[in-house]
Amino acid sequence: MPRDLRMSRMLHVLIHLDRHVERATSDQIAKMITTNAVVVRRMMAGLRERGIVTSEKGHGGGWQLARPLTEISLCDVYEAVGRPPLFNFGSEAEPANCLVEQAVDARLEATLLEAEERLLEQFSQIAVEELAQDFERRFEGIRSAERQSCSTISEKS
């Protein structure tokens, strides 16, 4: 059930930039997340504005982390990709003149707002570095499995 992929994708990229490449062009990044360079620039522009990455033009240019993953929270990334609406549902756009609808909307929005605040609070307490460590645990798990079984599981992209 694919929806807005920007946050997931940007987290993916940030970890690669920290653990694997240090600097990468939009094209290289595009291959990491199986899309194209323009989409990458569009998303990364938000990260640059928030001081999470920097970009350089010309030969040897590309994208680079501007600060360590320990100082980037999931909330930072969420805001950097434009604070898209968290929920997939809600009420009509214009305020209703029907009082029943007003009551329903108010209650629903209040409930969602509360849930949103809780989720963002959680996001603000998770550093991207934590996800990078999740990855390394997975990597070590695969490596040790390889040593035992001599199978050829390899890391890709």
Place this chain on the structure above:
Amino acid sequence: MPRDLRMSRMLHVLIHLDRHVERATSDQIAKMITTNAVVVRRMMAGLRERGIVTSEKGHGGGWQLARPLTEISLCDVYEAVGRPPLFNFGSEAEPANCLVEQAVDARLEATLLEAEERLLEQFSQIAVEELAQDFERRFEGIRSAERQSCSTISEKS
């Protein structure tokens, strides 16, 4: 920020069916929520399957509540409209072969799943009757304001 409106709309309708009309045709309901009869039938079919409303064909037919609003929770309605995805974002559809992406997806999905469970738990503890009472408080507020100012604020739809 309009997204999936089904839950909001169905709550609206259920309260009208309890407080105002008792039985209504798809066309009448369509006017309440400013859409057309087919859309109404599509959404209400889910409510009927869950035993929340009943429908009758022919003369004098239409839709009717099958049980009191005190016995219908927001969660019931959410499930009746098909359990649409709660969140507006997520990860790629197919499981990744990149370990970094796997780690990001796993963490993100776990966080969202937790938030989803909390929200549904809250939904299951709110009866539609509560929203109906929210409405009546609003209604009384307007009535008393009318008595004081002789203005002509009227309830619509």
Place this chain on the structure above:
DNA sequence: AAGACATGAAACTTTGATTGTTGCGTGACA
């Protein structure tokens, strides 16, 4: 200075899910 490389930015197309629409079939009541 020329050319290749890489980002910046604008305009357009594609995609996917909800919503909206049309048409026809079926059951029920007068």
Place this chain on the structure above:
DNA sequence: TGTCACGCAACAATCAAAGTTTCATGTCTT
């Protein structure tokens, strides 16, 4: 028998994210 109302299927409209194309700008190398 005719009207009313739901049931159902197929199709069009809508909207945002994602994808694409094109051109401009800046930078490094030769």
